[in-house]
Amino acid sequence: MGRGRSGVLAASVAVVCAVTVLGAPGTAFANARPAPTPSGSPSVSPESSPGDSPAAAPAPDKDLEAVRAKLDKLYHEAAVATDAYNAAEEKSKKQSAEIVDLARKIVKGQQKLDELKDRAGAAAREQYRTGGLPPGAQLMLSNDPQQFFDGAGRVLEGERATKGLIQETARTQQDLKQYAEDAADRWQELEANRKAKAEAKKKIQQRIAAAEKLQSQLQQQQQQRLAQLEQEAALKAQTAWLDTGVLKEINGKASETGRKAVAYATAQLGKPYEWGAEGPKTYDCSGLTSQAWAAAGRPIPRTSQEQWKQLRHVDIKDMRPGDLIIYFDDASHVAMYVGDGAIVHAPRPGRTVTIAGAGSMPILGVVRPDAD
Structure with a gap:
């Protein structure tokens, strides 16, 4: 500059x-x-x-210097508590955002799990309509060789799809469990920060109130002289x-x-x-x-x-x-x-x-x- x-x-x-x-x-x-x-x-x-x-x-300058030192100490303690309050506030904002994000993941995961269950139910209903026999058994009982060979590929595809459906369902369930555990952890941290903020706020208010009370006990002339000593x-x-x-x-x-x-x-x-x-x-x-x-x-x-x-x-x-x-x-x-x-x-x-x-x-x- x-x-x-x-x-x-x-x-x-x-x-x-x-x-x-x-x-x-x-x-x-x-x-x-x-x-x-x-x-x-x-x-x-x-x-x-x-x-x-x-x-x-x-009061002589010696006494006012003692007052100034006391005020400095009180305001310094208030500043330290303010930093603690601000830090807790920032963490609370971050944790709240994480909880909202986890809630969205839980909703999305639950929707996916419901979809997978619907697909599994549809497969079960289809099996019921075919007499309860699995596709492989139906294929073995077929009298048409061409139908046997044509259906072999579909059986393998069906088995892979069923296995994939089971695995995907298990992964989704595990994800939902992890999301719920993470959300619980964030809630605990949020509560801890809420308490930290409350304690810091109380300390700030106490120190400022004490400083203001100390200053209010001075005469106007003493307050002016105190300001000069600070300068x-x-x-x-x-x-x-x-x-x-x-x-x-x-x-x-x-x-x-x-x-x-x-x-x-x-x-x-x-x-x-x-x-x-x-x-x-x-x-x-x-x-x-x-x-x-x-x-x-x-x-x-x-x-x-x-x-x-x-x-x-x-x-x-x-x-x-x-x-x-x-x-x-x-x-x-x-x-x-x-x-x-x-x-x-x-x-x-x-x-x-x-x-x-x-x-x-x-x-x-x-x-x-x-x-x-």
Whole structure:
């Protein structure tokens, strides 16, 4: 992505390069905007908060740093649970489709088995009409030599047809049994994933609720200062990353599909984060990256952990716009590199899709969805 590109994205990236808003995402998913007063709560003056006396002093930075660390931990745990939820959701979709496919095979197999039974019944009725004697016996009792020789071939054909009918019936019955067993297995897996989704959802909601409760206990002034601390921590991390000189080595140009993915992702700027969401109105981190690449014509895994496992790894120095940066040791967050040391990502609950510094969070590695 060129530095001189006009528009909102270019301006954002330029600001990022100037290291003035590189702290946007916070140490673990905070953006540059100060945290607003929780909706539904009355405005609290800097000098007071609910339950405190009017002379109560704001918490010192040391205490707010502890709050920030706690929030980071809660939102990180929510992100891990979100990845688990998304993975279970994807598996459930696949298993449901497999069950539907097996159901179709069972119906088709049953129809085939009914047809084979009808053919067997027709053969039995024909034998009854000829006196119950098998074709071979009828042939031996014939007084006409020519009829004997002419019928010999038909007897062999009939025996082969009967044998084939029996074998085909047995195979169809075996197929139906296997389809039924496979369907039962898929149902069990579907139920296990349903429980996994429910557990992950519960954990997500608990962690987010705890984080929101913790933030709601802060005075408005404290919330503003907390946002500043988040920015400072992210800025410090980004500055340290830039000081390594890594940006001088990163000069890769986006591929055609990479440009399309970047265009899609940056078009979502300002849209809210929502766990489990894949757009078009809200996104979680991997929902944004997977949809961006799907829009570019290159479907990729849904979750950040699977993106890390399945996509091709590249060195940071070889990174180019459109590549995905995976964060944290557990691959619980993902962002898209847009060039000039910046990323676009969906940070965490309470934030929106934003431009941030690529080094503002601990980088696990980089993956490339498209081939060279």
